[in-house]
Amino acid sequence: MAEEHSxxxxxxxxxxxxxxxxxxxxxxxxxxxxxxxxxxAKEDLESLKQPExxxxxxxxxxxxxxxxxxxxxxxxxxxxxxxxxxxxxxRDAVRYNYTWGMGxxxxxxxxxxxxxxxLLMYYYHPTKGQAYRDIVYLMSDVPxxxxxxxxxxxxxxxxxxxxxxxxxxxxxxxxxxxPREFNWCVGVILLVLTLLLSFTGYLLPDDQxxxxxxxxxxxxxxxxxxxxxxxxxxxxxHMTPYNDVRFALLGGSIVDANxxxxxxxxxxxxxxxxxxxxxxxxxxxxxxxxxxxGPAPVVLEQEAIKAKVLPYVVPxxxx
Amino acid sequence: MDWHQLWEITSAPxxxxxxxxxxxxxxxxxxxxxxxxxxxRLIAQLEADPQLAKTHHxxxxxxKAGWSKEIPxxxxxxxxxxxxxxxxTVILMVWSITLNAPLEELxxxxxxxNPAKAPWYFLGLQEMLVYFDPWMAGVxxxxxxxxxxxxxxxxxxxxxxxxxxxxxxxxxxxxxFCFGFLFLWLLMVVIGTFIRGPGWMWFWPGQTxxxxxxxxxxxxxxxxxxxxxxxxGKTIFGAIVMGIYFAVSGGVVHKLFTWSDWNKKVxxxxxxxxxxxxxxxxxxxxxxxIKILIRxxxxxxxxxxxxxxxx
Ligand code: HEM
Numbered sequence: 001m002a003e004e005h006s007x008x009x010x011x012x013x014x015x016x017x018x019x020x021x022x023x024x025x026x027x028x029x030x031x032x033x034x035x036x037x038x039x040x041a042k043e044d045l046e047s048l049k050q051p052e053x054x055x056x057x058x059x060x061x062x063x064x065x066x067x068x069x070x071x072x073x074x075x076x077x078x079x080x081x082x083x084x085x086x087x088x089x090x091r092d093a094v095r096y097n098y099t100w101g102m103g104x105x106x107x108x109x110x111x112x113x114x115x116x117x118x119l120l121m122y123y124y125h126p127t128k129g130q131a132y133r134d135i136v137y138l139m140s141d142v143p144x145x146x147x148x149x150x151x152x153x154x155x156x157x158x159x160x161x162x163x164x165x166x167x168x169x170x171x172x173x174x175x176x177x178x179p180r181e182f183n184w185c186v187g188v189i190l191l192v193l194t195l196l197l198s199f200t201g202y203l204l205p206d207d208q209x210x211x212x213x214x215x216x217x218x219x220x221x222x223x224x225x226x227x228x229x230x231x232x233x234x235x236x237x238h239m240t241p242y243n244d245v246r247f248a249l250l251g252g253s254i255v256d257a258n259x260x261x262x263x264x265x266x267x268x269x270x271x272x273x274x275x276x277x278x279x280x281x282x283x284x285x286x287x288x289x290x291x292x293x294g295p296a297p298v299v300l301e302q303e304a305i306k307a308k309v310l311p312y313v314v315p316x317x318x319x
Numbered sequence: 320m321d322w323h324q325l326w327e328i329t330s331a332p333x334x335x336x337x338x339x340x341x342x343x344x345x346x347x348x349x350x351x352x353x354x355x356x357x358x359x360r361l362i363a364q365l366e367a368d369p370q371l372a373k374t375h376h377x378x379x380x381x382x383k384a385g386w387s388k389e390i391p392x393x394x395x396x397x398x399x400x401x402x403x404x405x406x407x408t409v410i411l412m413v414w415s416i417t418l419n420a421p422l423e424e425l426x427x428x429x430x431x432x433n434p435a436k437a438p439w440y441f442l443g444l445q446e447m448l449v450y451f452d453p454w455m456a457g458v459x460x461x462x463x464x465x466x467x468x469x470x471x472x473x474x475x476x477x478x479x480x481x482x483x484x485x486x487x488x489x490x491x492x493x494x495x496f497c498f499g500f501l502f503l504w505l506l507m508v509v510i511g512t513f514i515r516g517p518g519w520m521w522f523w524p525g526q527t528x529x530x531x532x533x534x535x536x537x538x539x540x541x542x543x544x545x546x547x548x549x550x551x552g553k554t555i556f557g558a559i560v561m562g563i564y565f566a567v568s569g570g571v572v573h574k575l576f577t578w579s580d581w582n583k584k585v586x587x588x589x590x591x592x593x594x595x596x597x598x599x600x601x602x603x604x605x606x607x608x609i610k611i612l613i614r615x616x617x618x619x620x621x622x623x624x625x626x627x628x629x630x
Contacts, residue, residue, distance in 0.1 A: 082392075112407075
């Protein structure tokens with residue numbers, strides 16, 4: 001760009017050399033700056049066609065963006081959010097028909113629920129009377145309030161369906177077999193936590209639906225053997241409505257203010273934190289156990305008898 | 320036919336997940352079984368042709384010499400994940416814009432909801448209350464389901480079928496799991512949602528949910544049929560019947576389990592603890608369908624009556 005101007009006289013021309021004076025000189029200068037800026041703007045626009053070559057992009061992603069396998073691998077491994085993935089996977093494992101994507105969708109729904117859940121917390125007080133009013137207010141007056149609440153509700157329902165389907169596919173593909181036994185157990189805990197998350201949230205609007213659902217649910221705790229006042233052997237251990245396991249769950253003998261507060265804390269803090277910890281372990285184990293279990297080559301009966309240690313039992317350590 | 324009632328139940332926003340379940344579960348069951356059968360055909364082919372078994376890549380997916388076994392996660396996996404996230408978000412958005420989450424009247428302990436239903440995903444347990452006392456349906460059974468799921472990897476001694484869909488190599492495991500999951504859990508959820516009306520009465524689809532509906536059904540306990548009136552007599556009698564039940568159903572489970580020649584070998588590999596755990600969970604699971612049957616066929620409520628609990 002600079003060369004274009006090399007022909008023009010230097011700006012600081014000595015005053016004795018006759019040159020344009022006053023307004024004309026200023027206009028000239030403006031014109032000059034103008035051409036320079038237009039040139040620069042064109043250049044910037046041109047660079048937008050390849051944003052991955054810009055200094056800003058490079059400062060964020062640190063890795064060359066091209067189709068070499070090195071860059072592709074580094075792009076995943078050096079990214080804090082993506083590095084849970086290996087850099088390469090079994091070519092058939094990306095097929096939808098093997099995993100149905102259910103584990104990933106379940107996790108995504110958990111993220112959506114955390115996001116919408118935190119937003120809901122801005123509008124919600126876990127106290128009798130106020131809780132219900134907050135929900136009514138949210139549904140009628142808060143901008144996008146009903147969208148927010150609906151998304152939280154429906155994502156929760158969807159998450160239960162996807163976690164069931166995920167378990168179903170893991171079973172059907174025999175993915176709990178060696179060396180993934182323990183990750184299946186972690187999964188079962190996650191299943192229980194998912195159901196409990198949904199259940200504790202049910203009470204929070206403090207409406208008839210939640211109240212009676214939780215009443216029905218916790219009434220069963222009365223019948224806990226040994227620990228419930230109506231359960232087998234409960235009276236033998238001096239269980240009463242005021243000291244049994246149901247009392248501990250509700251913080252009282254009826255579903256009331258204490259139960260609402262307990263449900264709130266379980267729902268918004270305790271269970272999400274516990275579930276996150278288990279998810280971290282779950283994903284970590286998927287990696288450590290050699291990635292997704294398949295689609296693996298089929299094994300024949302006679303081979304399974306012959307080989308003491310089966311070929312697929314050896315985990316392919318990726319790191 | 321009360322179409323209005325039927326529509327009211329199926330279109331209730333909170334029942335949408337169950338409607339979705341009714342569509343999704345059969346779809347994915349079919350989707351999995353279809354792949355299982357395709358793999359089974361491949362297995363049969365390879366078993367018949369040992370030479371082919373040595374060279375075949377052993378998957379039903381296409382394969383060409385020279386293809387690398389692995390592909391980069393970026394872009395081949397990540398683009399699918401991003402796409403899935405977008406699709407799920409769009410579904411949620413549309414669902415949330417069209418249907419409002421239910422909000423009933425303010426909670427009122429003095430005004431009982433009829434029917435008072437647990438959240439839909441626990442309706443299986445609530446449905447079990449018809450056949451078992453709360454300590455069993457609400458506490459023991461859920462705990463056994465959780466523990467039973469956890470022990471699955473440790474009692475399934477069959478090394479085949481890890482990492483691919485198959486029916487032929489895992490018939491027993493797949494049929495028992497599907498029976499428990501599809502019939503004893505999901506079907507109960509569907510019944511609890513669509514069939515159970517006020518008073519937890521059975522209403523066929525299209526029947527009006529009449530809260531005054533009464534069923535005059537006299538249930539009896541098994542000891543009554545044998546004219547046993549003394550409570551200790553009932554206790555001992557019930558214990559004997561339960562013993563007989565576990566012996567017989569254990570025998571049936573064993574026969575089914577060792578039906579195939581392959582499973583006879585799996586059985587030979589199993590430890591005592593593995594075997595007895597499997598037997599325990601399966602025979603207890605079968606208590607539910609058995610109790611459903613004897614309730615509806617013979618109107619029998621309890622098998623075992625004791626001073627502390629009834630079963
Ligand atoms: C909050 C709940 C859960 C989340 C977010 C989750 C997430 C995931 C993800 C993302 C994967 C990678 C493969 C895939 O997408 O299928 C996976 C794999 C796995 N999950 Fe889960 N999962 C959950 C619950 C469960 C449950 C309930 C079970 C079983 C009872 C389970 C057992 C497994 C096993 C064994 C694997 C390894 C599968 C393989 O290698 O093919 N998970 N999970």
